[in-house]
Amino acid sequence: MTEQRAAETFDERYAMRWVAPAAPVDGVVDDEMNGIVDAMNLGFHVSRQTPESVAFTVSNWAASDLELLCVYRRHPQPDSMDAAAPIGTFGALPKRLSWGDGSDIDTFAVIGVTVRATERRRGVLRAMMTNALHRAAENGYALASLTASEGTIYRRFGFGPALRERSVTVTRDRALPLLVETSGEVVVVEPSSLADGVGRAVFDRFHARTLGSMVRNLSTWPEVFGLRGDDGKPDAGLRAAVHRPRADAEPDGYVTYRFVDTDDHGSRIKVEDLVYADEQAYLALWDFLLSIDLVTAVRYPFARIPDPITHVLTDNRAFDIDHEEDHVWLRVLDAASVLSSRPYAADGTVVLDVADALGFATGVFELTVQGGRGTVSRLGRSDGERMPAALSLDVATLGSVLLGAVDAAELHDVGLITGPRADAELLSAMLRPARTPHGITYF
Ligand SMILES: CC(C)(COP(=O)(O)OP(=O)(O)OC[C@H]1O[C@@H](n2cnc3c(N)ncnc32)[C@H](O)[C@@H]1OP(=O)(O)O)[C@@H](O)C(=O)NCCC(=O)NCCS
Structure with missing residues (x-):
């Protein structure tokens, strides 16, 4: 096996090519795109998608200027998945990163990196990454970005972890009242009402003032507004509230959340999306979340580090850190x-x-x-x-401090x-x- 590997060069074994996603025609996705979606789902341990769901994915790719770099076996076993799908996938799309002063910079955002388990450690990732970074530089990108499923893969390619994230839990019974008066008004709304431009307008304000914020994938919005759950149907468990600074003003913050019943910790609220144009909206939405009865705690998986909510809880020990890890990785090209x-x-x-x-x-x-x-x-x-x-x-360290x-x-x-x-x-x-x-x- 080892001798066979050594004898066969990368180019003898594989063909690598860029593919621009073809938008579905009458809801029908071509075979090549079906194979790519299948390969990514296998790589990320995600269930097979319905044809409707594949069409949704591919439409969003096409509308986002996503490009795919795919690696195929030149001589696949006819009965294998390799005959219909790439053994390596790598997606890239333009994604703006905010500098927090209203300006931002375009990044070459890497997504969907998978290599079939049978083809691991043959240099497929290295070949895709090297090819893609050269393409990014040739196309004028000064920066590449990604979020990683494992923390050990990307530093060797010059990516440094620039932003971390925390999952936190705030226990309700010791949290309120907040030490400061919140202002404005929070009201419960249907999550779908956010899809009518309101939610994205709040996000745009968040993005403009928040260093490190990145614009979202098109497919994210229907999910955060409850229009599409994992099964492609409306997300019946999702709830939402908005904050307005005055009764006659547009919302300047929103939260979507769901009730979660856990055996070990009692019932909780889990925050799915919390977007705020300023700290007043942020605190008022937390005040609302901590006021919801019949739950013991609120879990927020995407907290800032440090999170200002700790300063205003009656008992700052109501705030527990459950987990912390890397979030956005940056790779300087220019x-x-x-x-x-x-x-x-x-x-x-x-x-x-x-x-x-x-x-x-x-x-x-x-x-x-x-x-x-x-x-x-x-x-x-x-x-x-x-x-x-x-x-x-090192360039990865430059990415980290950026x-x-x-x-x-x-x-x-x-x-x-x-x-x-x-x-x-x-x-x-x-x-x-x-x-x-x-x-x-x-x-
Ligand atoms: C991670 C993955 C893409 C690696 O692909 P691969 O083709 O086996 O990687 P390569 O053979 O090109 O190896 C490139 C380098 O990365 C290293 N590497 C590869 N996978 C690694 C891992 N999981 N952890 C640490 N190092 C890894 C290799 O040792 C090699 O190092 P070197 O060049 O310094 O010798 C593949 O294992 C995979 O598909 N995993 C599941 C999906 C996933 O985690 N994707 C990342 C999404 S962000």
Whole structure:
């Protein structure tokens, strides 16, 4: 088996090609798209979809400018799935990342990465990722992004975890009253009423002010508004409420949630989506959630770190962290372009000596910030020479500190950034976000 593997080259065994999803015709999806959806569902342990559901998926892909990189066996066993479906899938679509000051940057967002279990560790992922990152760079993307199903795969390709997320539970009996008066009014609505532009308008306001927010996939909206559950039918268990700052104003926050009966912890409310244009809306919606009777606790899987709700609970110990992990990973492709696109919190000059095993972002960059805007010049360096007074870091570490949610001075202390500590402190001050970054988009 091992000898056979060694003898067969990648190109002898596989054919790799980009595919633009063809929109379904009269609800019918072509064989190629059916095979790709099947392969992704197998890879992610998701049940087979109905033809209607496959058409929904593929329509959204086509409408989102998603492109698919697929790897096929050249000589599949005729009775195998490999004959009808790719053994490797890789999707990419444009997705904007917010800098939190109303500006944002387009990212090459990676989704749907799977490799058939029978073809693992033959370099399929590496071939797809390398090909795709070159395509992204050629198409002018300065940044790539993803959310990972495992934490150990993507660093080797230059992605760094830039934003983390927490699942938290707030126990009701000790939480209220909040230490501050909430303002405005919360009312219960049908979730489907949010689909009429209201929900997306609130999200747009959230996105504009929240560093790290990413626009959502088209397919996300029908799910969060309860129009489509996992089975493609309306989600009968989903509930919703909106917050208005005044009775005659448009909603500036909404929450969708469901009742969950668990054996071990009693009945709970689980928050599905909580979107807020400001902290007043956020606190008022929490106040509402914690006021719902016949449940012991509210579970919120996508909390900010840190979450300001802890400051205003009667008993701050009502707030428990259940789990924390990486959320958004960023991969810098063009360091000068990314660094000059974001706003900064402090003025000064730092020199960054960036190492990138794939070559895209390798170089020495002088970042000068004046009045909150950065300009970047690339410094020359002869081979092997280290720049004096520069901060040296890997491209994945650059991706990690980019949002300011991961502190550059801390990464200096643990050795991921080297050079003068004062420069790492300055970089940290420059990158410090105006308010806590928060990602509530999954892709
Ligand atoms: C993760 C997955 C895509 C890897 O595919 P693959 O074709 O076997 O990977 P490759 O052979 O190209 O290996 C590339 C590198 O990643 C490493 N790697 C691959 N899978 C890994 C994993 N699960 N954990 C840690 N490292 C992994 C390999 O060791 C190799 O390292 P190297 O190049 O430094 O030697 C595949 O196992 C898979 O489909 N998993 C299930 C779905 C999934 O988790 N997708 C990720 C969604 S975000």
